[in-house]
Amino acid sequence: MKPILENFAIVLNRPRFPENIGSAARAARNMGISNLIVVDPENPDKEKMHYLATRIGAELIESMKTYDTLREAVAEFNYVVGTTARTGGIRRAVKLPRGIAPYLARLSEKNRIALVFGSEDRGLTNDEIRLCHAIVTIPTTEYSSVNLAHAVMIICYELFMTEIPVNDAPVPKLADSRDIEAMYDHLKQILIEIDFIKDDNPDYWMMNIRRAFARTHLTSKDVASIRGICRQIEWRINRN
Amino acid sequence: MKPILENFAIVLNRPRFPENIGSAARAARNMGISNLIVVDPENPDKEKMHYLATRIGAELIESMKTYDTLREAVAEFNYVVGTTARTGGIRRAVKLPRGIAPYLARLSEKNRIALVFGSEDRGLTNDEIRLCHAIVTIPTTEYSSVNLAHAVMIICYELFMTEIPVNDAPVPKLADSRDIEAMYDHLKQILIEIDFIKDDNPDYWMMNIRRAFARTHLTSKDVASIRGICRQIEWRINRN
Numbered sequence: 001m002k003p004i005l006e007n008f009a010i011v012l013n014r015p016r017f018p019e020n021i022g023s024a025a026r027a028a029r030n031m032g033i034s035n036l037i038v039v040d041p042e043n044p045d046k047e048k049m050h051y052l053a054t055r056i057g058a059e060l061i062e063s064m065k066t067y068d069t070l071r072e073a074v075a076e077f078n079y080v081v082g083t084t085a086r087t088g089g090i091r092r093a094v095k096l097p098r099g100i101a102p103y104l105a106r107l108s109e110k111n112r113i114a115l116v117f118g119s120e121d122r123g124l125t126n127d128e129i130r131l132c133h134a135i136v137t138i139p140t141t142e143y144s145s146v147n148l149a150h151a152v153m154i155i156c157y158e159l160f161m162t163e164i165p166v167n168d169a170p171v172p173k174l175a176d177s178r179d180i181e182a183m184y185d186h187l188k189q190i191l192i193e194i195d196f197i198k199d200d201n202p203d204y205w206m207m208n209i210r211r212a213f214a215r216t217h218l219t220s221k222d223v224a225s226i227r228g229i230c231r232q233i234e235w236r237i238n239r240n
Numbered sequence: 241m242k243p244i245l246e247n248f249a250i251v252l253n254r255p256r257f258p259e260n261i262g263s264a265a266r267a268a269r270n271m272g273i274s275n276l277i278v279v280d281p282e283n284p285d286k287e288k289m290h291y292l293a294t295r296i297g298a299e300l301i302e303s304m305k306t307y308d309t310l311r312e313a314v315a316e317f318n319y320v321v322g323t324t325a326r327t328g329g330i331r332r333a334v335k336l337p338r339g340i341a342p343y344l345a346r347l348s349e350k351n352r353i354a355l356v357f358g359s360e361d362r363g364l365t366n367d368e369i370r371l372c373h374a375i376v377t378i379p380t381t382e383y384s385s386v387n388l389a390h391a392v393m394i395i396c397y398e399l400f401m402t403e404i405p406v407n408d409a410p411v412p413k414l415a416d417s418r419d420i421e422a423m424y425d426h427l428k429q430i431l432i433e434i435d436f437i438k439d440d441n442p443d444y445w446m447m448n449i450r451r452a453f454a455r456t457h458l459t460s461k462d463v464a465s466i467r468g469i470c471r472q473i474e475w476r477i478n479r480n
Contacts (some may be wrong), residue, residue: 027390032381056384098406138397139404141272144296150267150393153386157378157394164379166338 022052265297
């Protein structure tokens with residue numbers, strides 16, 4: 001499922017603002033995509049692009065290809081994905097970025113894939129959508145439109161995430177029961193001594209404390225810290 | 241698992257550029273989050289914020305709260321999530337946005353949650369990270385840093401996605417086998433007539449065509465279109 005990120009290109013169709021081109025370049029590079037194509041940009045001011053691309057996206061701006069029409073721009077790609085905010089009509093079979101990402105990752109093993117984004121104000125026209133083999137839409141509240149560079153970020157992020165295991169947090173090594181019970185005994189003794197819990201039924205009062213600690217998954221280091229605090233309380237009390 | 245989005249707030253700590261505040265406001269609103277807090281912004285130019293917030297994020301800029309310190313800003317929140325590009329040290333137990341999102345969605349049922357983002361150039365300091373109950377990092381290639389508003393977008397998007405079924409594409413109603421086989425018969429007859437396949441073993445030659453069509457999941461409407469084309473070819477041939 002590892003996507004071949006070199007086989008993807010971001011295609012910005014008739015973008016209006018060079019800042020968005022720069023910002024899209026940085027976003028794409030963040031997620032490992034290095035090919036940028038623009039079609040008929042309204043203002044090809046490279047300085048403004050670089051300002052938002054930062055050092056991270058600078059190479060994409062330098063190696064960026066420019067075409068006059070979307071048809072030419074996508075000619076050498078095997079699979080063309082269009083993005084749209086509107087749905088319905090010929091845009092009926094829209095997919096979610098998360099839904100299509102694993103399929104694109106798989107396709108990219110042997111195919112070049114163009115990810116096409118329309119202009120800031122009008123998006124892709126129906127004629128441009130017809131050039132696409134699949135259409136995706138970024139879900140939003142009330143169908144509010146997403147900034148061009150943000151849209152690029154989300155699509156690239158979803159592709160990049162196809163190869164990232166989500167729950168690979170290192171499993172903590174917990175303290176063992178003997179250490180934990182010794183800690184509770186120590187704590188109980190202190191809490192009785194400072195009159196926080198009553199001598200007649202201390203285990204009943206300890207239950208809340210046990211519950212709170214049980215939720216935290218104590219490690220050996222945690223237990224050592226708590227016992228250290230207990231010892232210092234004893235020391236301070238006995239100094240009086 | 242539906243997140244209570246009203247219980248989330250975006251907290252931008254010492255942001256440098258008002259454009260990023262505006263862009264973050266739009267991104268948050270796209271994903272249904274309406275609370276924006278800024279801590280000690282370097283340049284609180286509302287006009288520049290509004291320019292990038294657009295109409296979509298305008299209300300967040302108007303209702304934005306400003307604090308002098310992060311500690312005050314998060315005081316009334318029950319759970320504070322910090323974002324970082326760096327990992328290691330006290331930032332060891334970092335989580336991925338996708339990994340933590342379902343947990344945050346669940347917490348939000350009864351708790352107010354602050355999503356804290358550091359400044360563009362320095363991120364969150366260790367002291368600021370200590371105020372956080374959880375730390376997340378956005379995965380990137382070569383640990384390249386993500387634009388502030390892009391980071392806000394990804395975190396908000398992951399929360400929003402917790403309530404969106406990813407594969408809810410309508411299941412297509414496919415043509416039945418009888419219609420499909422009648423279509424193949426019709427096609428075969430035409431293809432023989434135009435000498436595209438040989439008369440001696442037409443089913444062998446039809447196999448490639450069957451394979452290609454089988455991959456497309458033909459609907460009744462598709463079958464009707466293909467038969468229409470076949471009929472028109474016959475008509476045109478017979479007119480000669």
